[in-house]
Amino acid sequence: MLILGKKRPLAQVCQALAASLLIVTSAFAPAVAQAQAGLPTLGDGSDLTSSEERRLGDRIIRELYRDPDYIDDPVIAEYVQGIWQPLIAAARSRGELSAELDERFAWEVLLGRDRTVNAFALPGGYLGLHLGLIGVVGTRDELASVLAHELSHVTQRHISRLLTQQSRQTPLLLGAMVLGALAASKNPGATQALVVGGQAVAMQNQLNFSRDMEREADRVGMGLMEPAGFAPEGFVGMFEKLQQANRINDNGSWPYLRSHPLTTQRMADMQSRLPSGGLTAGRASVLVAEHAMVSARAxxxxxxxxxxxxxxxxxxxxxGFAALPLARKAGVLYAAALGSSQLRDGAAARRWAGQLQQLVKGDVAAARVAQLLVAELELAAGNAPAALAAMPAGDTRRPEILLRTQIVLRTGQPGLQEVTSPLQTWLATHPRDAGAWQALAGVWNAQNQPLRAVRAEAEAQVSRYDYAAAVDRFKAGQDLARRSTLADDHFEASIIDTRLRAMQLLLREQAAER
Structure with missing residues (x-):
């Protein structure tokens, strides 16, 4: 677990998770005893089952999806997935990821719009990754090292082991306390703030991942790097950054410094595991233009x-700009273009983006990221036709689908049919993509098909595990269906009825867990 810098609400999840495992002070004792009476027990000394850990993770993640720091940026998310999925595959092939966990855990990475350098694992196969970390990693391999480390915390069941070691409370009660701590982070006056205050601070060191767990996550994570196509040297490069940051900011305020082995020790361990003779053959960890641009975007x-x-x-x-390597120049120009757009200077944004396109035109991956940026800048400047003209034709990857949908919705009816089919095709293979469901809802509304739009809105809530909100939208769909006279709505209404019953069942299960 990496925690660097001042924490904000999304960043406090790890601390909240740790604090929630405390034996609650006497002020909470009656409430805890009453809550435990109605909850199932795990048995003394036993780990959480994978199903119990997943339910705990689902409960936490529902709140994170609502957190204002949560961000679904298609460009960054796709880039992270391009690293995350090969690591998952490597863990599977090496036997680090069991078939049970592979099937039952979520294996989702959530992005947080937070400037702190932070990544963390949560119960049930969820990972949090801050934009601040993506913004400082120097190479794709360094980012892979962080994800491999956090993935290994999950595959080695460190969270389950930690919960078992530190508490005999049920996972559902722990989940409630985690969410209470998260709420307290937004409202310092809340009663739940006691969970993360007082004795919680004094005991925090006991509740973070142990030093042995951190070393195990390093060792297992490093073993995933080369099979996944990444240079193991990324671990060393990332540790060097942490070591430099520690020297600059070692003021006692970083939980990472108190609860983890010294970075020099971990770096030495990783260096000793590198092949003799230095860099892995053909896998030197270098900065490329695509990574520099995604990092600048973050x-x-x-x-x-x-x-x-x-x-x-x-x-x-x-x-000094002219002397920079090409990849560094690409990152600088990308930040200048997107930053100019953020400050409403469309002319400057176009100028920097034009220079960026010329610089990376020979690099397919980087040229694609630059082209998406040009379309995004034109849309932000209010020039939807120019944005549409900048989009590549026929590309069905997620960033292109969602950006093209935004542009078409801005221009009006022309082109709506062209974006409907790619969205539906994408959702057929990615049914839990809330952003795509929300985009499809906008398309259906624009085509005056409110019943389909309401169902898409409901499915977006399902994808965020907010079953109560999904039930509300499905019921709204039933009301619309009863008033509709369109023949096509009969089929849609039957789907809504089926989905509503399924969500009501899940909602009852959630209520029973409280």
């Missing part, structure tokens, strides 16, 4: 402030 979208954006916008005009 920095801009983390809301660094106007002054910082202006510094980045001025950087391409600096005396």
């Amino acid at each position: 920095r801009v979208l983390s809301n660094p402030g106007v002054d910082v954006l202006r510094q980045w916008i001025a950087e391409p005009q600096g005396t």
Whole structure:
């Protein structure tokens, strides 16, 4: 678990999770005893089952989807998935990921719009990743090392083992306390703040992943790197960054410094595991233009402030820009273009984006990211026709589908049919993509098909595990269906009825867990 810098609400999940495992002080004792009376027990000394851990994770993740720091950025999310999925496959092939966990856990990565350098594992196969971390990692391999480390916490059942070691409370009660701590982080006056205050602070060191668990996550994670196509040297590069940050900011305020082995020790361990002779053959960890551009995007979208954006916008005009390597130049130009757009300077945004396109035109992956940026900038400037013209034709990857949908919705009816089919095809293979469901709802509304739009809105809520909101939307769909005279709505109404019954069952199960 990495925790670097000042925490904000989404970043406090790890601390909240740890604090929720405390033996609650006497002020909470009656409430805890009463709550435990109505909850199933796990048995002394036993680990959480995979199903119990998944339910705990689902309960936490529902709140994270509602958190204002949560962000679904298609470009960054796709890039992260391009690293995450090969690591999952490597864990599966090496036997680190059991068939049971593979099937029952979510294996989802949530992005947080937070400038702190942070990544964390949660129960049930969920991972949190801050834009601040993506913005500082120097290479794709360094980012892979972080994801491999956190993935290994999950595959090695560290969370389950930690919960078992620190508490005999049921997982559902723990989940309630986690959410209470999360709520308290947003409202310091809330009663639940006691969970993360007082004795919780004094005991925090006992509740983080143990040093042995951290070393195990390093070792197992490093073993995933080469089979997944990444340079193991990414681990060493990431540790070097942490070591430098520790020297600059070691003021006692970083939980990472108190609860993890010293970075120098972990780095030495990782260096000793590298093949003799240095870099892995053919896998040197280097900065490429695509990574530099995605990293720049993460920095801009983390809301660094106007002054910082202006510094980045001025950087391409600096005396040292010409001497930078191509990949670094690409990152600088990307940040200048997107930053200019954020400051409503469309002309400057177009100028920097044009230079970026010329710079990376020989790099297929980087050229695609630059082309998406050009379309995004035109849309932000209010020029939807130019944005549509900048989009590549026939590309059915998620960033292109969602951006094209935004553009078409801005222009009106022409083109709506062209985006409907790609969205439906995507959702057929990615049924839990809330962003795609929400985009499809907008398309159906624009085509004056409210019943289909309401069902898509409901499915978006299902994808975020908010079954209560989904039930509300499905019921709204039933009301619309009763008033409809369209023949096509009869089939849609039958789907809504079936889905409503399924969600009501899940909602009752959720209520029984409380």
